[in-house]
Amino acid sequence: MLLSISTTHAPATDLGFLLHKHPDRAHEASLPFGRARVVYPEASAARCTAALLVDVDPVGLVRGRNGGPRGRDASLEQYVNDRPYAASSFLSVALGKLFGTALSGRSKDRPDLAGEALPFEVHLPVLPCRGGEPVLHALWEPLGYEVAASGRALDDDFPEWGPSPYLDVRLSATVKTQDLLQHLYVLLPVLDDDKHYWVGDDEVDKLLRRGGEWLAGHPERDLITRRYLRHDRRLATAALARLVEADGAVDDPDAQAEARDAEEEAVERPLSLNAQRLDAVIAAVRAAGARSVIDLGCGQGTLLGRLLRDTDARLAGVDVSHRSLEVAARRLHLETMAPRQRERIELFQGALTYRDARLAGFDVATIVEVVEHLDPPRLGPFERAVWGYARPATVVVTTPNREYNRLFPTLPAGHLRHRDHRFEWTRAELATWAAGVADRHGYTVQLTGIGAEDPDAGQPTQMAVFSRAGGR
Structure with missing residues (x-):
């Protein structure tokens, strides 16, 4: 599972200060479902790229559930699936773990730069997107992103098998670092439309914390909320009510409509x-x-x-x-x-x-x-x-x-x-x-x-x- 973030801001190596990850080192963290690493495949004054690689262990993930699945759940699909490769809620968890300080909007060494809108390009080579490209554009373009997407074959060696449900996606925008990471954190599981862990009341707080400043005015607010909360009607209703209350009647999209x-x-x-x-x-x-x-x-x-x-x-x-x-x-x-x-x-x-x-x-x-x-x-x-x-x-x-x-x-x-x-x-x-x-x-x-x-x-x-x- 791979996500890369690049910038051409001069000097581009300031990206290391913004993400709190030095370009000269590899950074690693343990996660409940595997390990995540941040490396810099390029780091020059003209262009700098940080790559987040997440290794999901599907076997360990299943066996960690009280001894593993039984009965109808004991299928090969539990072990052989797209989790190690396709961007999903696991990638959002890794973002929160490795870029937590940047997600909060802080930068110890470049505090002024953290508040500036900078040119970024995000590459997601394997992105599941339920609803296809129209949903991808509908979610990202209102936030100011240029979206480029291409389909992927199910198997390059067997073109007759047809296309896969995954897209190779590049997102470009001039935004604050915190906003970029928050958009990714919320919208990755929304695009996948499947969170791989339990969703409870605390997920509403998490959604509002990461999306509170931009989600209320998003034209796909309801879709984002429903999908992020795994279509739990009670949680989605509570989240939407709090979004409207926080946004105020004047800016309420329903009132505007x-x-x-x-x-x-x-x-x-x-x-x-x-x-x-x-x-x-x-x-x-x-x-x-x-x-x-x-x-x-x-x-x-x-x-x-x-x-x-x-x-x-x-x-x-x-x-x-x-x-x-x-x-x-x-x-x-x-x-x-x-x-x-x-x-x-x-x-x-x-x-x-x-x-x-x-x-x-x-x-x-x-x-x-x-x-x-x-x-x-x-x-x-x-x-x-x-x-x-x-x-x-x-x-x-x-x-x-x-x-x-x-x-x-x-x-x-x-x-x-x-x-x-x-x-x-x-x-x-x-x-x-x-x-x-x-x-x-x-x-x-x-x-x-x-x-x-x-x-x-x-x-x-x-x-x-x-x-x-x-x-x-």
């Missing part, structure tokens, strides 16, 4: 566009004869309220934002709802770019003004999660028509309707994307517009209704 939603609503209100959108979606749900509907990216539950009132379908709402789900529960009056009605609906937190068994089994999925909030590299995972894995009989998607934007008198978000929109499609762009999705997953698609039609710009909202061949 609500303010931006209000801006978009103000732009569209003169056209009564939201009401027309909901009417069109309800009509599409009814036309599909849906007995069950899941609203993906349900937000604060506006569509779910209409579906409760206007249909008899079983309903579910999913959103990445805990706060939005809490608001939706209050607006829908779930706590005081009649038992029979309450049995019809459930709300749960989740992302739309990962396979999730809870998304499957519904006749119709509605995706209303959601897709434009996704970074373009995440459209592929989103497509596979919804059309490839969940596979509802009908999928209803609405999204803005960018061509219509010039007809709005004012756009607080600039040329897009919402500051968080990553893009907005023209009619031709939506048609191209929708046709590709339908073709790849065995659907047909019908495109329509919503709202008053302009002869040149079309209608303000676009709607795509996907129908799976063979129906339910």
